[in-house]
Amino acid sequence: MALNHNPFIELLADCSLEDRDETPPPTNNESQDDEFVYYESGEPYYKWEVNSFNVAEFEERYGNRPIFTREFLRYIAKKKDDADSALQKDKSLTLFHTPRIEEPGHGDRFIIGEVRDSHHYDDDIVSVRYLSRVELHPEFQQLRRTSESVGLLREYNDDVDTEGDWLPVPFALQLVERDQSTYHADVNKMGEWRDHLQQMKKFWINSKACKDIGDAILGCPIPVQRIVCFGLGTLPFEAKDFNRVLEHLMVLQLAELLDETNKEKGSSISPVEVFLQDPAYQKKDRQLLQGLRQGVKFVEDPQGVLAIDQNTLVIGAFVPTAFPLMQIMADSFEEGQGPAAFLIDNIQRRCDEPGMYKSNDRLSPRAEHMVENYTKHSGVFSKEALRKELQEALVGHPRYWMESMGLWTRKKDEQAPAGKAAP
Ligand SMILES: C[S@@+](CC[C@H](N)C(=O)[O-])C[C@H]1O[C@@H](n2cnc3c(N)ncnc32)[C@H](O)[C@@H]1O
Structure with a gap:
């Protein structure tokens, strides 16, 4: 090739x-x-x-x-x-x-x-x-x-x-x-990073930002039992890009929250599955993230899209439009169906003329049609809801990643019972 x-x-x-x-x-x-x-x-x-x-x-x-x-x-x-x-x-x-x-x-x-x-x-x-x-x-x-x-x-x-x-x-x-990096072999650095992630996780769990997104996901009309993420990026080992740390912490904490809520309800549902797909992941990312939650699954195309079912929260964090995630997702479900929710940036169309699309549009007519069955979450995910320590770690970044995201939750369907198995 x-x-x-x-x-x-x-x-x-x-x-x-x-x-x-x-x-x-x-x-x-x-x-x-x-x-x-x-x-x-x-x-x-x-x-x-x-x-x-x-x-x-x-x-x-x-x-x-x-x-x-x-x-x-x-x-x-x-x-x-x-x-x-x-x-x-x-x-x-x-x-x-x-x-x-x-x-x-x-x-x-x-x-x-x-x-x-x-x-x-x-x-x-x-x-x-x-x-x-x-x-x-x-x-x-x-x-x-x-x-x-x-x-x-x-x-x-x-x-x-x-x-x-x-x-x-x-x-x-x-x-x-293939990724050739050997950061995972640096025992001292990996130890420092595990500690750093644990510390940041505490700050995240105790932030209003964590509660806000947790409430929004628990409030989804269709219950979330799986989280499939695209493009959260490699964790910044040396250089700083704190958004990527926050993205992963949010996902793993959401899975824990959903597990706890299921347990409190006495439900026998198995733990929420987390799928992570990004071709940029390195060995050190796999080790560090599996240390934060056991059983996290790392997948490659096309397994990530195939993992999306009707009880899935899909997250696409600034994936390139060259990877047409929304279009693939809309194609992979029967008409009128789709995942429980998705969190993604930039789904508005770039052109006002009916039927016309540009190469950096995430949607196609079919994907737009799918989105009609969803409600955009009206709450705001702002930097102010982060703890001081997390805000400080973001200094120098253009913005907090969640400020660019929209959360879309699927309306309850009268015909199809919520929780229908994956197609
Ligand atoms: C603009 S970066 C965003 C990284 C991170 N979310 C952030 O906020 O910094 C886009 C990411 O999408 C990833 N990506 C590209 N194609 C992908 C695909 N087919 N599936 C999953 N991730 C993909 C890239 O490797 C990269 O990590």
């Missing part, structure tokens, strides 16, 4: 809680590139990043069918296993996807991944890239400059950067470097 760098590590380096300004300044006429739109803070922006595409019309044309159904996610998992196995046996393998009869592109065969025996490092792993609805749009794919996922598919299908044929393929597999 092409490209041997870890894009997720680059994304982490690029972590910012501030939104990009969506208003395009005037076009720079000096640019020779017809797809260049503007510069912002020295960064060039191209049409694929700022244009909007009629996704509603596109989805309608193909019968408004969900793409990332559970069946399709399991198919992706199987392709990933095949690539993993070739990698481990040091064999060459080309992986294909053949759209089914009802899907666009039926009759063609597309390459979605390549393992070359002599063309990878021993420590590489296979990662999944999903395409959002905008990235799948034929007009988006006609642009010369394009997103990483479409670029990867072009590379596999011998269409490097020309105005290409449409590649109606919703995913690709990519080899990326």
Whole structure:
């Protein structure tokens, strides 16, 4: 498979809680590139990043069918296993996807991944890239400059950067470097970090912020029995990024609160399961977090999305829009169903025109439709609700992460009983 760098590590380096300004300044006429739109803070922006595409019309044309159904996610998992196995046996393998009869592109065969025996490092792993609805749009794919996922598919299908044929393929597999860090082997530092996390946990438990989110989750109309998290990031071992510590403490404490409440009610429900997915996790994160709560499960694509059921609280903390979490989630449930709640940033659409979406939109028409069955929590999660010690630890950060998040809880469904098992 092409490209041997870890894009997720680059994304982490690029972590910012501030939104990009969506208003395009005037076009720079000096640019020779017809797809260049503007510069912002020295960064060039191209049409694929700022244009909007009629996704509603596109989805309608193909019968408004969900793409990332559970069946399709399991198919992706199987392709990933095949690539993993070739990698481990040091064999060459080309992986294909053949759209089914009802899907666009039926009759063609597309390459979605390549393992070359002599063309990878021993420590590489296979990662999944999903395409959002905008990235799948034929007009988006006609642009010369394009997103990483479409670029990867072009590379596999011998269409490097020309105005290409449409590649109606919703995913690709990519080899990326495995994390090589050895922080977990530093016994003294790990000890210091365990103590630090325990101390911060005490401050968190005794904060109003912890109580506020706990009350909101206990108040969900559909009870939460599982928490599935995406993109909470690697814990900052040397450099400081205290939001990531707070994100993990909040999740683990919510699980404890739900367990205690279940026990008080005399319920025989098993402990709340916590799934954590982030390709940036290191060995030290796994050890430290499992030390805070036993049984935390670390998963990789597509297992995280497959773990979401109707009693799940889903958390997506500034995941890149290149990972279309909301769109995948909406596809993976039957119409009218969805997880018990989700906590995510930036789900508002970037374009006012009906049906039009941009590449950095989290939602698609189908995902918007799913959100209609949810109520946005009206409470405010502000920095002031943190204890003084936690506020001090946040100094130097743009903002407290929860200030950028919205909590959406599923309305109780008259037809489907609450607590229905995972589809
Ligand atoms: C902008 S950073 C946010 C990190 C952290 N939540 C914070 O507040 O600093 C985005 C995170 O999403 C992760 N990410 C990217 N693709 C992902 C995927 N498919 N599943 C889960 N996490 C992903 C990146 O590795 C990165 O840690």
